[in-house]
Amino acid sequence: MPQLELRNIVKIYPFINPKKYFFNRKKAEKVLEEQRRMPYLSNEGVIAVQQYSLTVEEGEFVVLYGPSGCGKSTVLRMIAGLTDVTDGELLIDGEDMEGVLPEERDVAMVFQEYSLYPHFTVAQNIAFPLRNLHLPREELDRKVELMLRLLELTGVKDEKPATLSGGEMQRTAIGRALIRRPKIFLMDEPFSNLDTPLRRKLRVLMKKIHQEIGTTFIYVTHDMYEAMSLATKLVLMKDGMIVQEGSPGDIYSHPENITSGTMIGAPAMxxxxxxxxxxxxxxxxxxxxxxxxxxxxxxxxxxxxxxxxxxxxxxxxxxxxxxxxxxxxxxxxxxxxxxxxxxxxxxxxxxxxxxxxxxxxxxxxxxxxxxxxxxxxxxxxxxxxxxxxxxxxxxxx
Ligand SMILES: Nc1ncnc2c1ncn2[C@@H]1O[C@H](COP(=O)(O)OP(=O)(O)OP(=O)(O)O)[C@@H](O)[C@H]1O
Ligand SMILES: [Mg+2]
The missing domain is CATH 2.40.50.140 (Nucleic acid-binding proteins)
Structure with missing residues (x-):
């Protein structure tokens, strides 16, 4: 049984109603205009994702790749349970996730913006999700040390977020998300605020961490190099649909259509x-x-x-x-x-x-x-x- 299964998922965001935004009406009207210009609309709203079927086996490194607005974050948020599914089924370990709260899904997610507790040190931030488990001190320390080492953060473990670099902050957020060993680890453009050399370094690190802990990773990016170098399964997306999925090498040498042929490879085909x-x-x-x-x-x-x-x-x-x-x-x-x-x-x-x-x-x-x-x-x-x-x-x- 696949660990994660998306069966013919549809996601419709309702049209915004400017009348409900008394103080921000102008802005709401602009958003509505933008929504009306989207390529796929229904009577109810914007079709952000449609005909979306995907299976993920345990331990895969899945990368969702596609242009801005193609629905990558929406797919990730549906898996995490942060937004509901309009139609279709989403199963984790064979269980339908409808109505299952995010905290009950055993998935963790890291976003583009860093979100750390400013008064805690790096080590305390990473240890935070374990606070209610009442682990013996030694075991807790061992788990945190291991995560610090894995993320190459041992040198800054006693520092507070304010003194960290962007890369260190994001690695701390990743450590905090991974410490409970979630079944599925979701990342939404985690490194897009960082400069290119640092991104390359963190890419290598993510690959190493994935190999060491073997957790399923689902990673969103619109950087082609990132997508190609990280993915064991690359999912090309456009207008809320999957264009092609497969290993990066396979998609490069056997594009099924013009869209996938031109999305992969630089300069373009x-x-x-x-x-x-x-x-x-x-x-x-x-x-x-x-x-x-x-x-x-x-x-x-x-x-x-x-x-x-x-x-x-x-x-x-x-x-x-x-x-x-x-x-x-x-x-x-x-x-x-x-x-x-x-x-x-x-x-x-x-x-x-x-x-x-x-x-x-x-x-x-x-x-x-x-x-x-x-x-x-x-x-x-x-x-x-x-x-x-x-x-x-x-x-x-
Ligand atoms: N809360 C929302 N309400 C209405 N429409 C939304 C909402 N969130 C996203 N959308 C729309 O759904 C579509 C998909 O958005 P999504 O954020 O999933 O794209 P994305 O691929 O993550 O883009 P980016 O690369 O810019 O982050 C877009 O057209 C977007 O405008
Ligand atoms: Mg996004």
Whole structure:
């Protein structure tokens, strides 16, 4: 039995009624306007989450990833019991959670804002949830010491929150949430107030803690790197629905549709909407950007218009066309950006309809030295391309 199961969950937030907000009427009217602009509405209100089915096994590190407003926090709050479910079932260990209070669910949650008791030290903050258990002093100390060590907080254990850094405060909040070893640990963008190097460090730490304690983690972020590096199960979300779920590697190499293809990977996948799959004597060729390219995929049956997805790494780049310029496209460099091991380019074909092509070339490649305004030849490795249906935008084959 899965530890957590969401079955066809729907969450509708009622429309706000400005008449009820006598003193804040202007603001309430603005909120209502925003609500009316949301992509999915019902008669009762905003559909924040719909058709949402997800199963989580014990010990997984689930990451909910998607743009602002896609319903990530709402899903987390429904699991925690902080907001009710409009329709569908939410089960923990097979038990329906309807009417079960947050404190009875054995889940813990950490938010973006730090919420510590200002008059308590780090150690006292972490020990706080154990206060009613009447544990022997030694056992209590042992549990707190272990948590301090796990979160690398031993050095500041006697300090009060006011003197802590943001990272230390958030780690203290995590320690306090984990000390009772909840069944499920929920985190809503816990590190988004911190700077990038610190976030990277804490990411590594979270991974280590997850491996050591083996508790189920459900983590919300809109940072792609965070999502990819932490998740054992990545859940891509958009407009309150799941776009695709799976391991980060699997989603990257097998996107089910254009949305998941473009959500994962940076720079984002190039999408060519006017590609055509043609039959020739050896099988298939792809016509795109005014030229024809090989297509190794066995999808002859799908001949006709297709949408082509090419990741920036799916291009080779050359300073000179070489012998076989028939398969290459001459482009102008619009933008160039060094990204360490790779250089990222935005190119525009010299001939044909104007469009932008993103490429990522290894820095040591001689072609990576070209600059803005110069010309380069590119060859798309169409054998590795993704093909999508023009109507459903689902991946073909
Ligand atoms: N209390 C509420 N009342 C009405 N609408 C709400 C409420 N909370 C959230 N919403 C709406 O529900 C949708 C989902 O919001 P939610 O906070 O879950 O998104 P999110 O993915 O967490 O976004 P972010 O990344 O910005 O935190 C949004 O359209 C939001 O405006
Ligand atoms: Mg949120």
């Amino acid at each position: 190039n999408i060519f909407r006017d590609a055509v799959l043609l039959r020739d004597e050896d099988g298939c060729v792809l016509r795109v950007l005014g030229k024809e390219f090989p297509c190794r995929k066995k999808i002859e049956k799908k001949c006709g218009p297709v949408i082509l997805g090419l990741r920036p790494v799916h291009f080779e780049m050359f300073r000179e066309p070489g012998a076989d310029s028939g398969e290459m496209i001459l482009c102008t460099v619009l933008r160039r950006e060094d990204a360490g091991t790779e250089v990222h380019f935005v190119l525009e074909p010299v001939e044909g309809e104007s469009c932008e092509i993103r490429t990522a070339i290894r820095s040591e490649d001689p072609a990576a030295g070209v600059h803005e305004g110069q010309e380069v030849w590119i060859r798309p490795r169409t054998e590795e391309a993704f093909l999508f249906d023009t109507e459903t935008e689902m991946r073909l084959q």
